[in-house]
Amino acid sequence: MDIDAIDRRLLAALQKEGRITNAELAERVNLSPSACHRRVQRLESEGYISGFVALLNARRLGRPTTVFVEITLSGQADELLEAFERAVTTVPDILECHLMAGSADYLLKVIAEDTEDFARIHRRHLARLPGVAQMHSSFALRTVRQTTAIPV
Structure with missing residues (x-):
């Protein structure tokens, strides 16, 4: 299904203010509340x-x-990739895990209290992930831009 301009306005509004009421959202995109509700349900x-x-x-x-961790695995076999990915999902400190093309196999986004807490996470979790051959960690000094909004 293709989305139209009204759908895009709905999505943009919901990304900025997810708790907006259906009545407010309908007014913002110039729809009746019932039509707005039907469109949001369809988009879901x-x-x-x-x-x-x-x-x-x-x-x-x-x-x-925030620490970004580049992981290089010891191989590329499907079993190893699957084992690594399963293990990553069990570590609550890992907010994101991306399979990469480039110098590293995976890029992780990890949050911690401080450097000592990251050392604990590294020892207890990251160093025990299956198939890890190399790991490079970079600490974010400041977040310049952070958004969850996707351009629509």
């Missing part, structure tokens, strides 16, 4: 909207340190 059922979440402030929750 067709996979354009994958869910609604609250975005938490990691700093306020005592996890201000």
